[in-house]
Amino acid sequence: MAYDYRGDGDGPAVMPFQIDEQDEDRSQLSVVDGDIRPRVLLVGLRNSGKTSIARVVYHRLSPNETTFLETTSDITYDSMPSTSFLNLQIVDFPGQLNVLDPMIRGEDLFDNLGAVVFVLDAAENIGPATALLCNLVQEAYNINENINFEVLIHKADTIGSEEKRVITQQLNEAVHDGLYGVDVQISFYLTSIFDVSVFEAMSKITQKLLPQFPSMQGMLDTLAGRSNMIKAFLFDVSTKIYVASDSRTVDIGLYEACSDGIDLVVDVSGVFRRKREGETAPSILYDEKTVGVVPVRNWTLYLRHVTKHLMLVCVIGTPLFESKQAIIKANVEAFREGMHKMLALYPGHDEAPEPGSV
Numbered sequence: 001m002a003y004d005y006r007g008d009g010d011g012p013a014v015m016p017f018q019i020d021e022q023d024e025d026r027s028q029l030s031v032v033d034g035d036i037r038p039r040v041l042l043v044g045l046r047n048s049g050k051t052s053i054a055r056v057v058y059h060r061l062s063p064n065e066t067t068f069l070e071t072t073s074d075i076t077y078d079s080m081p082s083t084s085f086l087n088l089q090i091v092d093f094p095g096q097l098n099v100l101d102p103m104i105r106g107e108d109l110f111d112n113l114g115a116v117v118f119v120l121d122a123a124e125n126i127g128p129a130t131a132l133l134c135n136l137v138q139e140a141y142n143i144n145e146n147i148n149f150e151v152l153i154h155k156a157d158t159i160g161s162e163e164k165r166v167i168t169q170q171l172n173e174a175v176h177d178g179l180y181g182v183d184v185q186i187s188f189y190l191t192s193i194f195d196v197s198v199f200e201a202m203s204k205i206t207q208k209l210l211p212q213f214p215s216m217q218g219m220l221d222t223l224a225g226r227s228n229m230i231k232a233f234l235f236d237v238s239t240k241i242y243v244a245s246d247s248r249t250v251d252i253g254l255y256e257a258c259s260d261g262i263d264l265v266v267d268v269s270g271v272f273r274r275k276r277e278g279e280t281a282p283s284i285l286y287d288e289k290t291v292g293v294v295p296v297r298n299w300t301l302y303l304r305h306v307t308k309h310l311m312l313v314c315v316i317g318t319p320l321f322e323s324k325q326a327i328i329k330a331n332v333e334a335f336r337e338g339m340h341k342m343l344a345l346y347p348g349h350d351e352a353p354e355p356g357s358v
């Protein structure tokens, strides 16, 4: 009870984090065709914004620079940067090719596919895109029932809020009618590369493909509950996709504040890091010593390195953070330890640091 800062007798606040039995089983993950990466197919009509999304989200291209992207002419297989925790393969299917062409073998495209992300230009007539979407879902579902179907109503920055409501409703109805009798779940997101909406959507889509997600969420729930946090996120630092958060609803303003907080902490730690031997400039901007405290409105963001790719961002009421800093930090360190143990069970993913290096 020594650490029970709430003083409400609910039990000690600092406790080891449990490893789920399901994670123990994951250590037996087999390699399919030499590749265990979940695959995501980006598809849609010409010019809808597929390549822009992949470049902005996964490769940090500035949104304004996407105007210079050339139209995609071949199916492109994109890997995540080596600095990312995410181990996805992104398949960018050109709008100028017909994804349902009988010359393209559906099995090659849809077998072992994690998600179809259909990108639809919100400023265009939705009729042709909806027809393609319904046919595509039907074909893909017949081949592989485990695919997640995700629809981005994209370039949402080009339409007003009433149009957003109308287009979402029209699309829902059209898809419902077009797929009558097909028992498939489709998720819709309004997105733009000019704000955080596309990162939030791709975060939710990515989480469904991560085998570690349920454990991460469970551990974040425990952490947030023990320390009375407003929200706790686990971010992939290089893409700023949040790979998990506690299970309460995500407020997009909070997500944006946390995402900006990461930039700040990584930039500042880069400025102050000493050069390592042989380096002409500090090359690592983020390591096991990284920690940040960022005041935002009446909250405090407490940011902490978890692994070489993952950062924990906790949102805490400032008075609580100021009065209970020591116990909150102790809970965060216990969380990191639990995460290291859990992640070490997944082959090919982030390894726990060597003992003693933290």
Ligand SMILES: Nc1nc2c(ncn2[C@@H]2O[C@H](COP(=O)(O)OP(=O)(O)OP(=O)(O)O)[C@@H](O)[C@H]2O)c(=O)[nH]1
Residues within 6 Å of the ligand: 044, 045, 046, 047, 048, 049, 050, 051, 052, 053, 065, 066, 067, 068, 069, 070, 071, 072, 073, 093, 094, 095, 096, 154, 155, 156, 157, 158, 191, 192, 193, 194
């Ligand atoms: N306003 C706005 N424009 C966007 C957005 N996303 C992409 N664009 C623009 O849309 C145009 C087409 O983007 P691409 O990414 O090349 O589209 P694509 O779907 O890959 O096109 P194909 O190669 O023909 O399949 C570019 O000029 C982008 O700058 C967005 O969210 N908002």
